[in-house]
Amino acid sequence: MNDTILEVRGLSRYFDRGLTPAVDHVSLTLERGKIYALVGPSGCGKTTLLHCIGNLENRDGGSIRYAGKAPEDIRSWPKFRREFLGFVFQFHYLIPTLTLQENVESALQWSGTVPVHEKRARSAALLETVGLQHKKDMFAENVSGGERQRAAIARAFANAPDLVLADEPTGNVDSKTGAMILDYMKEYVRNENKTILIATHDPDVEAIADEIIPMKDGRIRSVSERS
Amino acid sequence: MLKLIFLNALRNIRRNMLRSLLSVFIIGSMVLLFVILHTVSGMLTGQFARALMHYDIVVQSRYANSPLGSHIDIDAYRQMQREEGLKDVDAVSVIQSSRNGNGLWIIGVSNYPVFAATFGILLQKGRVFKKGSSEIMIGNNAINILRRGVGKSVALNGGPRLKISGTYSSFFTLLNSAVLTDLEKAIELSPSKKSISMLLANVHDNRSVDAEITVLRRRYPELVILKTETVGGSMTTLRDISAMTLMISWLVFATAAIAILNSLLITTIQRTKEIGILSAIGWPKSMIVSIFLTESMILSVSAALGGAALAKPLLWLFRHATSLSVYIPDSIAPDVLYKVAAMALFVGLAGVLAPMIYIFRMNISKALRHE
Numbered sequence: 295m296n297d298t299i300l301e302v303r304g305l306s307r308y309f310d311r312g313l314t315p316a317v318d319h320v321s322l323t324l325e326r327g328k329i330y331a332l333v334g335p336s337g338c339g340k341t342t343l344l345h346c347i348g349n350l351e352n353r354d355g356g357s358i359r360y361a362g363k364a365p366e367d368i369r370s371w372p373k374f375r376r377e378f379l380g381f382v383f384q385f386h387y388l389i390p391t392l393t394l395q396e397n398v399e400s401a402l403q404w405s406g407t408v409p410v411h412e413k414r415a416r417s418a419a420l421l422e423t424v425g426l427q428h429k430k431d432m433f434a435e436n437v438s439g440g441e442r443q444r445a446a447i448a449r450a451f452a453n454a455p456d457l458v459l460a461d462e463p464t465g466n467v468d469s470k471t472g473a474m475i476l477d478y479m480k481e482y483v484r485n486e487n488k489t490i491l492i493a494t495h496d497p498d499v500e501a502i503a504d505e506i507i508p509m510k511d512g513r514i515r516s517v518s519e520r521s
Numbered sequence: 522m523l524k525l526i527f528l529n530a531l532r533n534i535r536r537n538m539l540r541s542l543l544s545v546f547i548i549g550s551m552v553l554l555f556v557i558l559h560t561v562s563g564m565l566t567g568q569f570a571r572a573l574m575h576y577d578i579v580v581q582s583r584y585a586n587s588p589l590g591s592h593i594d595i596d597a598y599r600q601m602q603r604e605e606g607l608k609d610v611d612a613v614s615v616i617q618s619s620r621n622g623n624g625l626w627i628i629g630v631s632n633y634p635v636f637a638a639t640f641g642i643l644l645q646k647g648r649v650f651k652k653g654s655s656e657i658m659i660g661n662n663a664i665n666i667l668r669r670g671v672g673k674s675v676a677l678n679g680g681p682r683l684k685i686s687g688t689y690s691s692f693f694t695l696l697n698s699a700v701l702t703d704l705e706k707a708i709e710l711s712p713s714k715k716s717i718s719m720l721l722a723n724v725h726d727n728r729s730v731d732a733e734i735t736v737l738r739r740r741y742p743e744l745v746i747l748k749t750e751t752v753g754g755s756m757t758t759l760r761d762i763s764a765m766t767l768m769i770s771w772l773v774f775a776t777a778a779i780a781i782l783n784s785l786l787i788t789t790i791q792r793t794k795e796i797g798i799l800s801a802i803g804w805p806k807s808m809i810v811s812i813f814l815t816e817s818m819i820l821s822v823s824a825a826l827g828g829a830a831l832a833k834p835l836l837w838l839f840r841h842a843t844s845l846s847v848y849i850p851d852s853i854a855p856d857v858l859y860k861v862a863a864m865a866l867f868v869g870l871a872g873v874l875a876p877m878i879y880i881f882r883m884n885i886s887k888a889l890r891h892e
Contacts, residue, residue, distance in 0.1 A: 383889070392528070
């Protein structure tokens with residue numbers, strides 16, 4: 295089995311008609327079973343890089359391969375995002391008109407990997423894992439910020455994606471919730487042999503990462519591997 | 522999947538309750554207008570044209586917009602009865618009257634059995650008026666207008682008292698608010714005392730209708746002689762009403778569609794980030810559009826149901842609270858309701874067009890950054 299889950303070569307994304315390089319010739323390789331921390335100051339291009347990797351943002355140059363597969367070979371991006379990619383955003387980004395459980399189910403709805411009758415049970419189990427089983431029928435506006443982010447984590451991991459792209463997942467939660475989220479991520483990577491790329495400022499995230507990817511002015515500096 | 526889409530749509534409507542209610546109100550008003558116009562004009566044009574199809578030829582006076590404004594000299598009628606090419610030359614006299622603040626039509630007919638068969642007159646109580654007598658039959662709506670029943674007498678248009686011999690109903694709803702009597706009696710009650718409104722005739726050989734009409738037009742230049750097939754389109758009033766209804770129908774369609782489109786576009790732009798989130802977690806854009814389509818359909822169908830439901834009481838109100846001389850029916854034809862259902866479907870689909878374009882052109886990353 296190929297251990298490379300993502301290979302990025304010379305990826306660039308410019309704004310302001312090409313005047314502002316948000317991501318400038320970035321190359322990186324991510325392997326299975328590892329947590330990567332993408333670190334750098336605000337505005338250095340971390341979020342844009344995550345969006346380009348998730349094909350949420352167009353790229354102006356360079357290439358990406360997902361487990362050896364080129365973007366051009368992906369016939370359905372919605373299906374690919376459901377099955378291969380998971381997104382965690384800095385702000386929870388839950389759908390306000392759905393309950394916490396329905397929010398988790400919304401990621402499972404289109405998944406062919408989960409039988410219909412299991413989807414409800416699976417979403418309940420995921421919420422239980424993040425300690426929200428008692429609040430599954432509540433709407434996002436009626437729970438705390440930390441609880442919302444935990445529900446968003448449950449949604450991102452619902453389909454057991456191969457690669458999770460997390461943008462400041464602990465940026466807006468208290469330290470206890472942050473620790474809980476990081477524990478969940480660590481377990482997920484170890485147990486499922488999956489990969490997480492986390493854009494962060496949080497030293498606690500850097501502490502659990504297998505590799506640190508420093509970024510500045512849209513470029514990646516040398517990648518440091520932890521022992 | 523469908524449950525989530527439906528729940529999301531329903532809760533979004535609730536979240537934007539005021540805007541949703543305004544949309545429903547606007548579309549509902551349009552539907553109401555549509556139903557009333559179609560009911561009134563449909564009654565006039567459709568039933569009239571259908572009834573006249575039993576004859577080959579319709580005759581009325583020149584420059585008449587309707588039978589009400591038509592005055593054919595009684596001598597012309599007598600002469601036309603003697604035309605070799607014609608058979609069944611029947612005369613109808615229509616006189617507008619009013620009673621107790623309501624419009625009432627006095628209709629005199631020369632050949633009651635044929636008229637009754639043509640217009641589906643069903644005797645409900647009593648008997649048919651006797652030819653040459655001072656008797657009348659009254660339609661089932663005219664009972665309420667005259668506040669008299671069988672066996673009683675009533676004076677109309679300042680004339681002598683006439684005895685009510687029976688009551689009737691007709692598929693031609695205009696006749697239900699009318700009084701039927703012998704032609705001669707109706708002429709007596711008319712202001713001119715000598716004219717009739719319309720002649721209806723068949724030709725001996727129905728393959729020569731056009732030829733017969735050409736002959737008659739030469740002989741009676743003061744009259745308008747038409748084939749019944751073309752009468753709906755030739756009678757100015759009916760044609761105008763049809764054109765007006767069609768125009769207003771299009772306006773109604775457009776206004777209702779724009780109202781819902783505008784409302785949904787605003788809500789779509791407000792929910793840009795939500796659309797971005799759903800795209801990021803793998804919802805196909807077609808399914809995201811289906812949330813808005815569901816919302817659009819819920820709004821348009823609710824509006825259509827509300828508008829259609831209010832139409833009947835409003836028609837009743839028009840009938841009873843106004844002194845309009847124009848007859849207003851109190852029932853809505855099924856074909857109008859089918860049109861309303863089609864309209865709701867059309868408006869619902871049209872309403873989602875702009876959101877659909879917006880969603881399909883959306884950059885997900887930009888949508889996620891939308892404030």
